[in-house]
Amino acid sequence: MNNTNLSIIAFSSEFAESVSQLVHDCVQSIEHPRYNTEQLNAWSSAPRSKKHWQQRLQRSQSWLLVADSPATEAQKVVGIINVETHFHSRGYIDSLYVLPSLQRQGLAAKLFHTLESWAQAQNYTSLSVDASYLSKGFFIKQGFKQIQPSYQMTKNQVINGFYMKKELAD
Template identity: 45%
Template sequence: MYSVIPYQAAYAPSVSQLFHDAIHAIDESQYSAADKSAWSAKPRSAYHWHKRMSQTKAWLVVDSSVISAGKHICCGFTNIETGYYGQGYIDSLYVHPAHQGEGLAKSLYETMEVWARAQGYTDLTVDASRLSKSLFLSYGFKVNHKSYQEKLGQIIMGYLMSKPLTDLKRQRCHTQGLT
């Protein structure tokens, strides 16, 4: 039984390992071994991930049976920027390779979108990988353009995508005084 919970510091080591494992499980037809090594040469410190997750709004998917055993292992995680400049930017959405295809990314995404709407965010954006592009398309995101990130000398291609969270028809009626 899986649960989506707010991020907790005790999970930082698990988040770090999950990120590294997820990157290195990507098929080489999507990203080369050199790309994956540049993206995550080794697991980053728990401190790095705790800082990154704490400075955003973040959630974890955990196995409820493992929680009761006192273990802090996450099966997936996501986080979204909350600062004014980056507000609504999805920083990450990863699911451990052993749990992919089980609907965990969907649970994380839906939790994040519900929260973002409740905060009044007008849109969401993400730099999606080749692998996650179809996932975000399925949630109504549109590709704005290809994006490129340099990591340890490797250029890693992805897609800048966005999704409006406001009902444009309702918004037009409201601004025209037709509500």
């Protein structure tokens, strides 16, 4: 990503297709002994529809990490985070993905801090997440505590994770 500037912007439906491709690419690039090919394909066998991501992200508070390319004047989605805002799961972090080639550069933390600042301004008392084996360490560094093991059952595959929570300061 030479000659690009990275910025965080609010989700806009024009980026839904790019988000879908990003999430799929991130899942399919996972190399971890706890996730086999069948689990990764159950998690994301192909990019979801543009409509799926438009609906999913418009019913939550969502931010994108975009790379601005001066050469093309286009923005490329290289990261996403979103938090549920409705009553039942208010404060639940639904998605956090960063392009594999840009991981381990502090970009997920920048996305998270944007979300956390927003949540504090909204008087949220806590944030929660079902972290994967890959993201558990990241969330611990952000101050989350593991509450219990968790799992998702999708397409006859069990995808294990960890339900974690962070109390927000008053």
